Amino acid sequence: MAARNIFYAQSGGVTAVINATACGVIEAARVERKLGKVLAGRNGIIGALREELIDTSRETRSAIAALRHTPSGAFGSCRYKLKSIEDNPTEYERLIEVFKAHDIGYFFYNGGGDSQDTANKISGLSKIMGYPLTCIGIPKTVDNDLPCTDTCPGFGSVAKYVAVSTLEAGLDVASMAESSTKIFVLEVMGRHAGWIAAAGALAKRNSFDPPHIIIFPEISFDRKNFLKKVKETVNRTGYCVIVASEGARYASGTYLADAGMKDAFGHTQLGGVAPTLVDMIRDAHGYKCHWSVADYLQRAARHLASATDVEQAYAVGAAAVRFALAGKNAVMPVIIRNKGKKYSWSIGEVPLSKVANKEKKLPRSFISKDGYGITPKGRRYLEPLIAGEDPPPYKNGIPVYVRLKNQLVRKKLPPFEIT
Amino acid sequence: MAARNIFYAQSGGVTAVINATACGVIEAARVERKLGKVLAGRNGIIGALREELIDTSRETRSAIAALRHTPSGAFGSCRYKLKSIEDNPTEYERLIEVFKAHDIGYFFYNGGGDSQDTANKISGLSKIMGYPLTCIGIPKTVDNDLPCTDTCPGFGSVAKYVAVSTLEAGLDVASMAESSTKIFVLEVMGRHAGWIAAAGALAKRNSFDPPHIIIFPEISFDRKNFLKKVKETVNRTGYCVIVASEGARYASGTYLADAGMKDAFGHTQLGGVAPTLVDMIRDAHGYKCHWSVADYLQRAARHLASATDVEQAYAVGAAAVRFALAGKNAVMPVIIRNKGKKYSWSIGEVPLSKVANKEKKLPRSFISKDGYGITPKGRRYLEPLIAGEDPPPYKNGIPVYVRLKNQLVRKKLPPFEIT
Numbered sequence: 001m002a003a004r005n006i007f008y009a010q011s012g013g014v015t016a017v018i019n020a021t022a023c024g025v026i027e028a029a030r031v032e033r034k035l036g037k038v039l040a041g042r043n044g045i046i047g048a049l050r051e052e053l054i055d056t057s058r059e060t061r062s063a064i065a066a067l068r069h070t071p072s073g074a075f076g077s078c079r080y081k082l083k084s085i086e087d088n089p090t091e092y093e094r095l096i097e098v099f100k101a102h103d104i105g106y107f108f109y110n111g112g113g114d115s116q117d118t119a120n121k122i123s124g125l126s127k128i129m130g131y132p133l134t135c136i137g138i139p140k141t142v143d144n145d146l147p148c149t150d151t152c153p154g155f156g157s158v159a160k161y162v163a164v165s166t167l168e169a170g171l172d173v174a175s176m177a178e179s180s181t182k183i184f185v186l187e188v189m190g191r192h193a194g195w196i197a198a199a200g201a202l203a204k205r206n207s208f209d210p211p212h213i214i215i216f217p218e219i220s221f222d223r224k225n226f227l228k229k230v231k232e233t234v235n236r237t238g239y240c241v242i243v244a245s246e247g248a249r250y251a252s253g254t255y256l257a258d259a260g261m262k263d264a265f266g267h268t269q270l271g272g273v274a275p276t277l278v279d280m281i282r283d284a285h286g287y288k289c290h291w292s293v294a295d296y297l298q299r300a301a302r303h304l305a306s307a308t309d310v311e312q313a314y315a316v317g318a319a320a321v322r323f324a325l326a327g328k329n330a331v332m333p334v335i336i337r338n339k340g341k342k343y344s345w346s347i348g349e350v351p352l353s354k355v356a357n358k359e360k361k362l363p364r365s366f367i368s369k370d371g372y373g374i375t376p377k378g379r380r381y382l383e384p385l386i387a388g389e390d391p392p393p394y395k396n397g398i399p400v401y402v403r404l405k406n407q408l409v410r411k412k413l414p415p416f417e418i419t
Numbered sequence: 420m421a422a423r424n425i426f427y428a429q430s431g432g433v434t435a436v437i438n439a440t441a442c443g444v445i446e447a448a449r450v451e452r453k454l455g456k457v458l459a460g461r462n463g464i465i466g467a468l469r470e471e472l473i474d475t476s477r478e479t480r481s482a483i484a485a486l487r488h489t490p491s492g493a494f495g496s497c498r499y500k501l502k503s504i505e506d507n508p509t510e511y512e513r514l515i516e517v518f519k520a521h522d523i524g525y526f527f528y529n530g531g532g533d534s535q536d537t538a539n540k541i542s543g544l545s546k547i548m549g550y551p552l553t554c555i556g557i558p559k560t561v562d563n564d565l566p567c568t569d570t571c572p573g574f575g576s577v578a579k580y581v582a583v584s585t586l587e588a589g590l591d592v593a594s595m596a597e598s599s600t601k602i603f604v605l606e607v608m609g610r611h612a613g614w615i616a617a618a619g620a621l622a623k624r625n626s627f628d629p630p631h632i633i634i635f636p637e638i639s640f641d642r643k644n645f646l647k648k649v650k651e652t653v654n655r656t657g658y659c660v661i662v663a664s665e666g667a668r669y670a671s672g673t674y675l676a677d678a679g680m681k682d683a684f685g686h687t688q689l690g691g692v693a694p695t696l697v698d699m700i701r702d703a704h705g706y707k708c709h710w711s712v713a714d715y716l717q718r719a720a721r722h723l724a725s726a727t728d729v730e731q732a733y734a735v736g737a738a739a740v741r742f743a744l745a746g747k748n749a750v751m752p753v754i755i756r757n758k759g760k761k762y763s764w765s766i767g768e769v770p771l772s773k774v775a776n777k778e779k780k781l782p783r784s785f786i787s788k789d790g791y792g793i794t795p796k797g798r799r800y801l802e803p804l805i806a807g808e809d810p811p812p813y814k815n816g817i818p819v820y821v822r823l824k825n826q827l828v829r830k831k832l833p834p835f836e837i838t
Contacts, residue, residue, distance in 0.1 A: 014594045016587075043597040071587050073594030080598045160816055167817060168435075168490050168719035175433045175492030178462035179499045184715060203817050274712075275691065292714035293693075296603060300587035304722060306816060386816035397579055397725060397805035398586060398622050 003034055004105025006324070007048060008056075009041035010140075011111030011118075014073040015154030016302040017313035018140050021110055022074060023067035024317025025138070026056050030064075034325060039102060039409060043076035045109075045118065049091065049418055051098050053409040066402035068314060069392040071302035074404050080418075082118050085125060094416050095122065096131050101412045106134045106324045110317075112141035112152075116332060117356035123330040136320040137332035137352050140313075142299045144195035147358045148350040149334035151385055153316055154299065156309030159199035160386035161301045162188050162243070165294065167203035170210030170241045173290070177239035183230070183281050183289040184210075185242045187274035189298060192217050192247045194362040196298070199382055200243030201374045210241030212372075215273070217247030218362050219371040221256060226277075227284045229372060234287065244273045303399055307388025312345065319347045343384035422453055423524025425743070426467060427475075428460035429559075430530030430537075433492040434573030435721040436732035437559050440529055441493060442486035443736025444557070445475050449483075453744060458521060458828060462495035464528075464537065468510065468837055470517050472828040485821035487733060488811040490721035493823050499837075501537050504544060511544050513835050518552060520831045525553045525743045529736075531560035531571075535751060536775035542749040555739040556751035556771050559732075561718045563614035566777045567769040568753035570804055572735055573718065575728030578618035579805035580720045581607050581662070584713065586622035589629030589660045592709070596658035602649070602700050602708040603629075604661045606693035608717060611636050611666045613781040615717075618801055619662030620793045629660030631791075634692070636666030637781050638790040640675060645696075646703045648791060653706065663692045722818055726807025731764065738766045762803035 008025050010018055022040070029035045040054040041047030047054070054075050056064070067074055082091050099107070109119040116137040126133035139146050144155035166186060173184040190196035194216035201211060212233040215221060233240040248256045257272030274291035281289055312335050319333035332355055336348040366378030374382070392399040427444050429437055441459070448454045459473040460466030466473070473494050475483070486493055501510050518526070528538040535556040545552035558565050563574035585605060592603040609615035613635035620630060631652040634640060652659040667675045676691030693710035700708055731754050738752035751774055755767040785797030793801070811818040 010594070014591055046598060070590075072590035076597055077594045078598040079595070163817060164722055165716050165720075167820070168721060169715040171489075171491035171820065172433055172715045172719040175429070175496045176498070178495055179465060179497040186716075272694065275694070290714050291712065292716050293710065293712045294716065295709050295711035296588040296591045297584050297605075297711050297713065297716075300591040301584075302587060303583055383815060388816065389810070389813055391808070391810070394808055396802060397807065398582055401586070401590065 003036040004103050005036035006038045006106040006108055007041065007099060007104045008038050008108040009044045009048065009110065010073040010075055010077040011044045011109060011115035012077060012079060013142065013299065014077050015140060015142050015299050016071040016157040016305045017153055017310050018110060019067040019070045019072070019074045020310050020313040021138055021140060021153060021317035023064060024314040025108060025320055026064050028318040028321035032321065032325060035321070036103065039104065040075040042406065042408065044078035044080065045082070046078045046080050046418065048095050048098050049416055051411045051413050051416070053102060054406045055409045058407045059404050063402050063404055068310065069302060070401040071300045075406065081114055082121065085121065092122065092125050096126065096129055097413060099133060100131060102409060105132065106136065108136050108138055108320050110138040110140050112143065113146055113355065113357050113359065116352050120330060120352035120356045123352065134324050134329050135352070136323050137355065138316050138320050139332055139334065142189060142196065143191050143193055145191065145193040145359045145361070146355055147360045148354055150337040150345065151312070151335050153309060153313035155195060156306035156312070156385040157301065157304070158189065158196055158298050159202070159382060160306040161298045161304050162196055162199045163202035163386055164304060166200040166211050166241065166243055169292065173239050173241055180288055181290050182234055182239045182287040183242070183278065185244055185274040185277050185289065185291040187244050187246060187291070187293045190217065190245045190247055192359060192361065194218050194245050197243050197245035198362055198366060198374050198378055199386070201379070202382055202386060208237050211243045212237065212240045213242045214372055214374070215242065215244040215248045216362060216367060216371065217245050217249060219367065220251035221248050223280065227280065230281055231285055242277065244277055246273055248273050302392055305390050306386045307390040308385055310390045315347055323349065422455040423522050424455035425457045425525040425527055426460065426518060426523045427457050427527040428463045428467065428529065429492040429494055429496040430463045430528060430534035431496060431498060432561065432718065433496050434559060434561050434718050435490040435576040435724045436572055436729050437529060438486040438489045438491070438493045439729050439732040440557055440559060440572060440736035442483060443733040444527060444739055445483050447737040447740035451740065451744060454740070455522065458523065459494040461825065461827065463497035463499065464501070465497045465499050465837065467514050467517050468835055470830045470832050470835070472521060473825045474828050477826045478823050482821050482823055487729065488721060489820040490719045494825065500533055501540065504540065511541070514541065515545065515548055515550050516832060519550060521828060524551065525555065527555050527557055527739050529557040529559050531562065532565055532774065532776050532778065535771050539749060539771035539775045542771065553743050553748050554771070555742050556774065557735050557739050558751055558753065561608060561615065562610050562612055564610065564612040564778045564780070565774055566779045567773055569756040569764065570731070570754050572728060572732035574614060575725035575731070575804035576720065576723070577608065577615055577717050578621070578801060579725040580717045580723050581615055581618045582621035582805055583723060585619040585630050585660065585662055588711065592658050592660055599707055600709050601653050601658045601706040602661070602697065604663055604693040604696050604708065604710040606663050606665060606710070606712045609636065609664045609666060611778060611780065613637050613664050616662050616664040617781055617785060617793050617797055618805070620798070621801055621805060627656050630662045631656065631659045632661045633791055633793070634661065634663040634667045635781060635786060635790065636664050636668060637783070638786065639670035640667050642699065646699065649700055650704055661696060663696055665692055667692050721811055724809050725805045726809040727804055729809045734766055742768065
């Protein structure tokens, strides 16, 4: 039997290391005679529907190697969720048609919980339609909210960015506090899970160090208690640094800053917690405040990536190829934290059905009793994930990130309208 | 004559490299027998008024060396502007009294335009009062708006941060644009000068690359024209990345986002341009937008400092000591760009009277004709300033920044109330 091709797609919000995963997939597949080409979806799964398949075999070895240090989605990603098979069977039929036309025997879907759900559905469908397709999910999300894996590739680098930024901005505020800025609020990502916010505490060595307050989505926001804590902190240390998750909400479930927009998955688009908190503090206490919304800067910051995260991102990509060759189907490689005092990890596997559409929140045991900090247990979990530096090469003061040729395979099918 | 002491103070907003200047001052002074101790003002000039003088001779050699890679103000800074001598002579008298009590023969003031004005005033006063005091201003401002110097220590590192962040976030948006985010706005500092915003263009290689639009304070903001340009850009490239200066304003002079707060110097506290622009774009075109306000992250980001900037920051500190020993007074070391194709620089000097209270805006010749980008001339100026990397040491994934002991000299005078 001829070697069949792999379809690889990036899905959802991109990260500083999702291309390291692509690098792992392509480098591992290139040396396997039993595998054909890696065809990447242009803009993720949309590329499969439109039959826009990027031929990665046209890229040089050094271009593929450079994916390891290039942030964001080199082939384009998308926020596009397939409807249920009942509601829109034509989309699934189209996918199978495209896969058939290009002899795709392997479907690798690199994304978060929604994407693992899609990969699982397609796996089921291939059975029903009698088209042999090996479906492997590959984990990716800065939010660290996938179940069954110790961590998610992408998270360690954002965690490092948030830890370092909190440290650096904290030193800045400390310098200014006597006569000027007393409050600094850093808004970070993480959706409904406080993993990223928790990472703000990693540079904290004692109770006087920033951040003095972390606002987790897992802990209902109490305005009065928060304002009291801010005042106490300023009285005690002269200033107050706050790391706030975009997903912070009141006990009623209302988000602190609901931008009122929804993305394609129906999720509320969040943002604006920092200025909201600053308004509250100014009103109540009159302190001079500064605030920052890190937004995409945090998840794109390959220049500050965690070496551990880069290695894990690469490893799950390479593992997907191994799994496929071993005949595994509807599974996802996961990071397993090995037992022992010194941090080490290995790759395991989990059925996609166990991962799909589940959110892993920050455990209460990782959050301090007062709800504004992390516990030693939380720190033990987080610390190894940001370890090590893996800077990109620089030229003229700027990181050298690769731009692929991204040449499309010739189309064989009539166009398809995405509804 | 016994070796007289140096008083060194950090003033105004701190930077990623102001401590490198402190390192330059202290290391240069320590090897000079003709100089006494370097006494640093705790929280800048406020420390002199309160007689809170940090004895830097108590710090180890390695702690002082580590200042070179530690961001923000190690001794504390302040936003505190002395009133005119006519309005508040007691403050100036107090300064001279404190200097006299601690045998301070040299006043080194490390700050921006306001601070150079203060240093100049104190120089004049020491003559009037018959107290021999050598006053040296040392340039520092991320805004790059001091006259008479090719660049200001602190700027090159912010410029590098903004260039790299724009590159990284730009790649992110490009990955997402097909089905999700089409607009990204990064708000940067710079007050009334567009130097920092201009640096956003440094990773741009062609007209399709981000940033597609830069909003400079020097160019009156035209809402209609801007929205047209945004739409054209999305139609042409699929997405639009905007770098906006905090000081952006309409032709009327109104700031795009006036937070309505004023700092101690009477400057309006700016912030919120990014969400303002995003609101405009959403209203007009309905695109999905993301935005980031970098705020303190940009000026504290020592992890991404420009090696050129670090060297220049150190050099102006060391030069202040040389100038003082050479008997120069009421001068400031400046960076001179040497002639020649390859970038090189040297240290020059300028009288404080020429620097005080002047703002150097981005020249029109550095801004492209349409007002939304930079010219090749602007690029030639900016590019060498971000060259080279000088990462701090890391431990457990976090930069190792020094914390000084900051022991105060014993007070000799009665307390003084700051009004």
